[in-house]
Amino acid sequence: MVYGNLPNSGTGVMMTRNDTTGAKTPVVSFREGGQGEEVVSGSHSTLYLSQFRGRMPDAAAEVVKVGREQETLGEDMQDMEFTVEKGVVWWLQKRVGKRTARAALNIAVAMVKEGLITKEEAVLRITYEQILQLLAAQVDPDAEVEIIGKAAASSLGAVSGQLVFNSKDSIALAAQGGKPILTRVETSTDDYPGMAPASGILTQEGSEGCHAAIVCKSEGKVGLFSINGTVDEANEQVILDDGTVLKKGDWVTLDANNKVLINGEAPLVPPKGLTPAANTLLSWADKFAKLKVRTNADTPAQMEYARKLGAKGVGLKRIEHWIQEDAELRQLFKEYILLKPPQAKERRLLAIRRKLKRNIKDELRIMKGHPVVIRLLDPPIHEFLPRTEAIYEQLLSGRRTKRDLLDRVKHFAESNAMLGHRGVRLGVTNPELTRMQAAAIYEAAAELIKEENIRVKPEIMIPVVSLRSEIDDQQPLIEEEYRKVLDQFGITPRRLKGIVGTMIELPAAALAADQLAEVARFFSFGTNDLTQTTYGLSRDDVAKLLALYRERGMIDRDPFESLMPEVVTLMEMAIKLGRGVNPDLEIGICGEHGRDPESIKIAHRIGLDYVSPSREGVAVARLVAGQAALEDMLAAEG
């Protein structure tokens, strides 16, 4: 037994590096004359390293020296406890030290430079959660905020909004453009209608695996659970343990990064992007990885961001998203559908084509050299039209809406939009749509080549294919537009390639992949739709059901987040059939499963060429792709 409560004594803890920043300076917390738990418990004031040095220079030097040695021995930052008894240092315990994401990356990269660990070890040491932490929205660290509660959280991020206490109010507030924070004792399937439109979820009960956490995670919402207080649903208030009362309509901020509840609307800062160390580490991961990483992005801004995160091309650009985000385009498209005279239709298409060309040009410029896979229009026609319900409501409210519009809109209604007149089927019935898109894409590419002399690699992807005959029907239309552009601009097929591939998003496509590979230059698994059809599950309709299944342990993952085994079976069959016909067939995933670590490892294992997640998923995928390859190497060695 040694004593710190003697003269020239004390007790302290040391992180061998800075656990917040990762800097190589040890962080010491020393309590002179202190004993036992007094430092760790944080209940007493302590000395920093410089102050410790000032009081006991020899002991401090000894502590730092031993710390450095132990770090070298342990090949990682250490968290050590010691006692000084009459100037002599006694060590109590050590363990690998906890650190922030930023510190973890800085330390890993620094230790490689110091020769302490290898690049392989560095890559394996970082977790995808740490990458996500770097990239999550957060409360401005420089802002003064009033923390009023602590809680559990299942995912990262921060969000502000107004408290509501039932689904009805959540739906109503969201409909007005508000930001509801749905607040319940705990959530169940019945609350789902209000959870879906909520900006955040706050509950009295539950932990990281509770119903609310499952929904938050699968829908990318911020949630805090087990708040230190009581939710009084009947009186629409939260009573925190310290007596603070929050009422319906009060603004709060959920900070899931720090697992705290903040009073009022705290200032949020957008994700900072990758730190230099993260960039370095991910570049090492890239070198090990077999799997490439592209991105799903629909706008130039999204592509810029993905490039910064290291995306090597675009795996999926959805023309319909770009249309839906622009009021003028939406109107043009609606008129193209509803107007009858052929010339009027043609004029609308021409206007859309011009705008599309400009958009594609901006995107190809950002991704220069890298492939940009552009998917032909995918959704059913009615998604571009007003909903019948909305028209009925207008008719009921006496506003001037023509009854005639109702009939025209109803004409396009479908009872199962997912399984209806969409994807390639649209192109088969409306070849002018396929031609318009192909012309815009190739013109954009040709103009960039001619005007800016940059390399471009657009690739056209046909969605919802199940039959080879569908590709055979569409390819000549695309080819013809392609040839026209080559002629018009005097460009060789070497400089602008006419590459057409297909989505594999229906079980039938996977099972007929040998036939499709005869005519498609690449495959891209639409794992979201493939999951929907394989399981007969509409993501829009069954989210609440899935949450119930997970709660009851009937399913062990969110099928729309992490690949299900039967979907993987279909993918493996498709790869085998497709590469049997064309060994060089390029195959990737363009579904959001490409951001899920388990699914990325599967993609690596079954031999895909790339995954293509959106936003921060790009960085996650780069890391995990590198780790998957390293794990293979380790398994082969041992």
Place this chain on the structure above:
Amino acid sequence: MVYGNLPNSGTGVMMTRNDTTGAKTPVVSFREGGQGEEVVSGSHSTLYLSQFRGRMPDAAAEVVKVGREQETLGEDMQDMEFTVEKGVVWWLQKRVGKRTARAALNIAVAMVKEGLITKEEAVLRITYEQILQLLAAQVDPDAEVEIIGKAAASSLGAVSGQLVFNSKDSIALAAQGGKPILTRVETSTDDYPGMAPASGILTQEGSEGCHAAIVCKSEGKVGLFSINGTVDEANEQVILDDGTVLKKGDWVTLDANNKVLINGEAPLVPPKGLTPAANTLLSWADKFAKLKVRTNADTPAQMEYARKLGAKGVGLKRIEHWIQEDAELRQLFKEYILLKPPQAKERRLLAIRRKLKRNIKDELRIMKGHPVVIRLLDPPIHEFLPRTEAIYEQLLSGRRTKRDLLDRVKHFAESNAMLGHRGVRLGVTNPELTRMQAAAIYEAAAELIKEENIRVKPEIMIPVVSLRSEIDDQQPLIEEEYRKVLDQFGITPRRLKGIVGTMIELPAAALAADQLAEVARFFSFGTNDLTQTTYGLSRDDVAKLLALYRERGMIDRDPFESLMPEVVTLMEMAIKLGRGVNPDLEIGICGEHGRDPESIKIAHRIGLDYVSPSREGVAVARLVAGQAALEDMLAAEG
């Protein structure tokens, strides 16, 4: 050269048996003093066999004798031409004679009894079209009808209705409960909205493979194409070649059996059922067949008819069809859904259970001894509620409908009903529904055993399963109700078995069939839904698209009529996985593909235990199942 235009001469044709009835009496048509084509062309009056005998007894005897010899040689009924020159018979040619379906069956069975052909040959000689012809609705043969046109036809049957010349009128007339005959020069995808509600289709152009024919065949509609006349769409009239003019609203009868157009509303007679010869022949087919034939039937009347056609059990009884057909039940079910107080819900369920028990009792009695597979409720809840559109229309028309109903109905709306909250998912969220159905089924069985001492074999089938955990969730509920009934009635598990199986109607179920086989006692392929999910095709939405694909040769069959290869691949995988776990697993098809000859042959080839079509499909399946087994034997022999 011989001459029939001499004294004591003439020319004639003979069928060696009666080609209408199949009776063993030759049918002769002789023209005394006639020559060449005069008999065959039908343009001159001729003598019957008895008259021919009266005029030239020796020649007639010779003709009949040679006919009999040639029939024995040819092992089939012969159609022979001869000339008599001065009393001497000269034979010109012979061929196998054409005959009606009824005659074909009578002749085949008679020839077996005469030792002329084997039972195997007889079964192979009959076509499924002949079986269908026996069972198709037809114009009363005893009625006097005015035939006004000739045409092509692609399917059997007869229907009366009123001429309309565009989709709008077809939809409007059908909505009023009328029977539109959509009449067009030719049809295209644009006409589909009017074809779907039409009772029949009549076109000026097109043959058996035209767009109209494809739609008629796949939707079981009567159609006549290439009518001998002109369809004047603009003036809404048909001008037949003989000058007859038919106007919009005129009644006509399309007789596809005889490929004629009849003026006015001809009396139709329901299908006659199987003739004694057909029964005999199908009983032979049964002996050869490996594949058993059950039936899809939802009411006692349908089961009675299927029993007459030889169904050995029920492969699919849909509880929801039975509910939807009864106004009182529909109302009870609607109230069960929409009422909030638990007791009110319970009372409705109890009333449904009592009615269901009575219905099941009637059906088990009909099928006594044979298995009756009863599927638990399959459709999404909203199918039992008024449609939102209907409520909006009522609100608009100012009728007293509560706005509140709209909200309650909207609560159950789904964007993809096919992929939504249905099948086993209903049972998972509403266990009381599963219990209610199981109780009704086992009580019905127990009462029959106790009160009527008959053998019964109800089997419960769970729909829309994709995970083993779903069966694990439902089976204990069913088991508990089963045990309760055994106890209550004092019945042993030997007399009333508790058999629970699963549909295989999602690709995921086929791919996880090994896991499902661990807990399911039988598999039944729901080939309709399996096709919908495998191809991402909603039958309701894409019928018009499929017709276009077929017209363009992009697909070679109607996927909802005849199994697609990728669906067969999934079925084969499921069989292999399922029987790998349980070699005795009983596996059948309960989709309507079970009436398609090609699909029945596939079912035989991949080793299914049974198919289960509805109505006349039962007889078709019995024939084709026998033929498939015989073809195997022949292939094995040589």
